[in-house]
Amino acid sequence: MPSFRVPSFIRPQHSFNRLRSFHLAPSSNTPIEQQLAEALPPSHFTKQYGEPDQRLQKSTRPTIAKPLIPRGGVISLSTKTYMWLAIILSLLFIAALSCSFAGAGPEDDALKLILNDVLTTSGPGIVLTGENVDVDVDEPSVTIRWAILACGDDYTLPESVGLHGSSCGLPAMPLDIYVDSDSEPTARYDPSQIPYNRDSGSRRSIQNLVQFDSDHVLNVEQARLYPFDTYFLSSTLRIVSPTNQTLPIRRLATIDETSSFLVKTVDIESYSNAANNTESPSRDIDMFITRPGNARAFTLLLFGVSWILTHVTICHVIIARMLRDVKPLLKHLISTGAILVALPQIRNSMPDAPGLDGVLIDCIGFFPQMVITSISVIFLLIILAAREYDIIGRGRSSSRSSGSHSLAMSSRPRPPPVPSQNATSKEISQYDLHRMIKHLKGQYVFPPVQPGSPHRLDTSRDLQHRRSKTLSKIMEAGELHRH
Numbered sequence: 001m002p003s004f005r006v007p008s009f010i011r012p013q014h015s016f017n018r019l020r021s022f023h024l025a026p027s028s029n030t031p032i033e034q035q036l037a038e039a040l041p042p043s044h045f046t047k048q049y050g051e052p053d054q055r056l057q058k059s060t061r062p063t064i065a066k067p068l069i070p071r072g073g074v075i076s077l078s079t080k081t082y083m084w085l086a087i088i089l090s091l092l093f094i095a096a097l098s099c100s101f102a103g104a105g106p107e108d109d110a111l112k113l114i115l116n117d118v119l120t121t122s123g124p125g126i127v128l129t130g131e132n133v134d135v136d137v138d139e140p141s142v143t144i145r146w147a148i149l150a151c152g153d154d155y156t157l158p159e160s161v162g163l164h165g166s167s168c169g170l171p172a173m174p175l176d177i178y179v180d181s182d183s184e185p186t187a188r189y190d191p192s193q194i195p196y197n198r199d200s201g202s203r204r205s206i207q208n209l210v211q212f213d214s215d216h217v218l219n220v221e222q223a224r225l226y227p228f229d230t231y232f233l234s235s236t237l238r239i240v241s242p243t244n245q246t247l248p249i250r251r252l253a254t255i256d257e258t259s260s261f262l263v264k265t266v267d268i269e270s271y272s273n274a275a276n277n278t279e280s281p282s283r284d285i286d287m288f289i290t291r292p293g294n295a296r297a298f299t300l301l302l303f304g305v306s307w308i309l310t311h312v313t314i315c316h317v318i319i320a321r322m323l324r325d326v327k328p329l330l331k332h333l334i335s336t337g338a339i340l341v342a343l344p345q346i347r348n349s350m351p352d353a354p355g356l357d358g359v360l361i362d363c364i365g366f367f368p369q370m371v372i373t374s375i376s377v378i379f380l381l382i383i384l385a386a387r388e389y390d391i392i393g394r395g396r397s398s399s400r401s402s403g404s405h406s407l408a409m410s411s412r413p414r415p416p417p418v419p420s421q422n423a424t425s426k427e428i429s430q431y432d433l434h435r436m437i438k439h440l441k442g443q444y445v446f447p448p449v450q451p452g453s454p455h456r457l458d459t460s461r462d463l464q465h466r467r468s469k470t471l472s473k474i475m476e477a478g479e480l481h482r483h
Helices: 031-039 054-058 079-101 108-121 293-322 326-348 362-410 424-438 460-475
Strands: 125-136 139-149 175-179 188-190 210-219 230-240 249-254 262-273 280-288
Touching: 031 424, 108 125, 108 249, 125 230, 125 280, 139 188, 210 230, 230 249, 230 262, 230 460, 249 262, 249 280, 262 424, 293 326, 326 362
Parallel strands: 125 249
Antiparallel strands: 125 139, 139 210, 175 188, 175 230, 230 280, 262 280
């Protein structure tokens, strides 16, 4: 059947009607066409024959609603959106970490509780609070900065109440403080040197006038177990008035946490016998110093990272043995050298780590790591030198082989040329012999060698032909008489 194609200027663009033949469309006299014509309103323009009705297409075209949520519940985001999300999450993370500084206030609240507890449990008297504890493991020593305080009306200097937010203040009498039964007083306190605040009339607390330092030798029996090292310190203090009267010390307390250590103190009331067999009251303090949990955690993490990097250097050596080129080998050598430089920095970044004195964490960590990494660097250098030597050897062998190949090519005899029509039998036989040798060696020969090849010379026939030809010429010349 004949087909009709709708012209391009009549049919709409990107229409599938151009793919259909005209004989596939229903005839205008069919019942389907008549029903569609009755259902649609009359057109205001004359439709050309074969032109598709746009209203019919719109009415019969199904409408597909786009789902609000894509199939599978996965919403694709652009790269810019991912970037902004990463920035927002980074800022939230930094803000969350910054909130930890809000709860890291001074130790005033803890000291306030201690001072208020003195009056209710121990009674009025002198109180010494260690507001700073400096632990030096390498020395080893502990330096405690003591603050001189007094609780109770009989012991408190007027206009000085309210230190650390408590009901205690500065002592009202001069004091001589002896630490660990020294012959000379470690500190002297004189209330007459405390200045007044002209505006408020209250006494000011000058640190050098109301505080003193005491140095103590630290017990380092477990210093080798860093970061699980613990230290113990005990000390005794005694306070004497200018009238040589021993005053009672009601409390000895220190802060609980420093930048690198946790300090737990226990104070004990004690006494000593003087030369005249009289009791001299004193007070002892026992300090237990340990590492905080976060310092131990970070130290162990750095310890594990150092060993992982050391194992990476061993992997570099194993991979380098399988390589044959120099450039990939250089990458492994640079990476191993960087690890060798980074290991001491990781060791120094451990929180308040002791020196390289042979502690346990160095005997099972830093020293073996440096040895293994250094050996890995040496092995990589040896492998690199071996690969360089192989490249030089291959270059020499290739130059020798190329020279010998060129010499062999120059000394090799040239193959015989293709015989022409005027070629002699010797030239033909040499050419056939050369072709046969190549054929027997399995080399390509064209045209192929065949038993009945026309290039092969029948020597007997040729000799017979030449013999008969020679005799005929002689007979024609009359040199030989016929019988």
